[in-house]
Amino acid sequence: MGAWREERLIGREALAALRGRLDLTVVEVLSDPPEGWDGERGVLDQGVLARHCGGARRGWLHVLCGPPGMLKAATDGLAALGVARRHIMAESFRYD
Numbered sequence: 358m359g360a361w362r363e364e365r366l367i368g369r370e371a372l373a374a375l376r377g378r379l380d381l382t383v384v385e386v387l388s389d390p391p392e393g394w395d396g397e398r399g400v401l402d403q404g405v406l407a408r409h410c411g412g413a414r415r416g417w418l419h420v421l422c423g424p425p426g427m428l429k430a431a432t433d434g435l436a437a438l439g440v441a442r443r444h445i446m447a448e449s450f451r452y453d
Contacts, residue, residue, distance in 0.1 A: 359386040359401045359427065363394070384409045401427060406434040415440050421447040 360366045372383045386397040386405055397405050411417060419440060421431050428447045435445055 358383055359388070359423070361387065361389050363387060363391055382409070392438065401431055402435075403434045406431065406438060410435055410440065411438045416444060421444050421445065422450065424451060425449050 358366055358372070366385060366387075367386075372381070375381050376383065382420055384397060384405065386399065386401050387394060388398070390396070390398050397408075399405070404427075410417075415438065419435055421428055423431075428449055432442075432445055432447060436442065
């Protein structure tokens with residue numbers, strides 16, 4: 358999950374509730390993190406994907422939601438890590 362600032366992360370409570378019931382990993386990436394942030398920093402790039410989605414995780418279902426540019430970068434990055442397209446589910450939205 359990526360955003361500029363922590364308060365812009367959408368659906369955190371719902372995802373936290375799902376983590377309690379599912380084998381779910383949520384990675385939060387902030388481009389403008391607050392002091393003391395211990396999560397990922399920057400943008401959802403190849404480095405973030407390699408740290409969290411490579412290796413044994415290739416067979417997992419990777420669920421993406423975001424603007425078209427981010428989805429293309431993430432989908433291409435996952436494919437470069439060996440994740441099959443059938444294991445990538447994406448939903449696009451636009452900021453207006």
